[in-house]
Amino acid sequence: MSKKALVVDDEKVIVKGIKFSLEQDDIVVDCAYDGLEAVNMAREKEYDIILLDVMLPGLTGFEACQQIREFSNVPIIMLTAKGDDMDKILGLEYGADDYITKPFNILEVKARIKAIMRRATKTAQGKGDIEYGDLRLNEEYRRVFIGDREINVTSREYELLELLASNPGKVYSREELLATIWGNDYPGDERTVDVHIRRLREKLESTPSEPRYVRTKWGTGYFFQA
Template sequence: MANKVLVVDDERTIVKGIKFSLEQDGMKVDCAYDGEEAVNLAKANTYDIILLDVMLPVIDGFEVCQQIREFSQVPIVMLTAKGDDMDKILGLDYGADDYITKPFNILEVKARIKAIMRRTSKQDKEVSVLTFGSLVVNEEYRRVYVGDREINLTSREFDVLEFLVATPGKVYNRSELLHAIWGEDFPGDERTVDVHVRRLREKLESNPSEPRYVRTKWGSGYYFQA
């Protein structure tokens, strides 16, 4: 089955170029040119990934991302023309999984999409359910529970948790986590890791300031406490 992508940008020439290139790779592509249209399409359809511009009419990309996260955990890649790292980090804070800075090479966009697709694919994956007290991590379906409550994690948040739980007690510094999860060529800042860890704690922990699961070894990095 072909992967389905939603491209959201008010610059129609950019949308046209991305759409043409992705369709050449056999993907199905829907397009939206403002934030409200993007939210409505995301509610009405199931997508494998959303490419979302930050600067949009009606509703900006950050608000769109936040609204989509209320009903969907579809991977979201922000497209930003701004060079300020804080804008990128803000996008991640609203629930985005990744970002690409304009102007971009379409080959980079396609590579990011394929990398995310590989991580989120359930095909040919053995069933693996990890249990740590009240915390349950279902690796096959990429779902997490604390007690009877399901925790809605973004794709990247799950990747971070899955990586850490694979080796309980092992400490990873920010650079190691960034390279292992985002890839060697990821141009982003190491603060990206801090944002995702903080969001994980807010979702998993009853008291995020004194985390039980995702913990900090001061001066060294992060680790999972089994």
């Protein structure tokens, strides 16, 4: 079954180029040219991935990402201005899974999309649930629960939590987490990990400043407290 992508950018030449390239890999591509249109399309259809430009008319990419996160955990890649670190960090804060800087190489875009899709749809044969107290991870469907309440996490957030929870007590440095979850060739820095950890704590913990599950080993990294 073909994968489905939503490409959102107000520059129609960019959208056309990405659409053409992805369709060569049998990915079905829908296009939107402003933030509100993107939110409406994401609400009406199910996508395997969304490419979302930061600078959009109507709703900005950040606002669109935030609204989409209220009803969907579809992987979102933000398209940001080259060298604008604040855009990258804000994108992650608003719930994006990844970012790509403009101008970009379409081969890099395709590689990043395929990597995220592959991880998000990896087979779960023999996998079950990971449980610690009220916290439960359903590995087959990549869902997280606190008691009976489902926690809406992004693809990257789930992967981070699954890795840590599968190896309780093991301390991972930021460099190790970046390489394991994002890949050795990922161009981002360690702040990406910190942002995702902070967002996880805000979603999982009753008191994020005093986390029960995802703990910090000062000067070293992060670990899961069983």
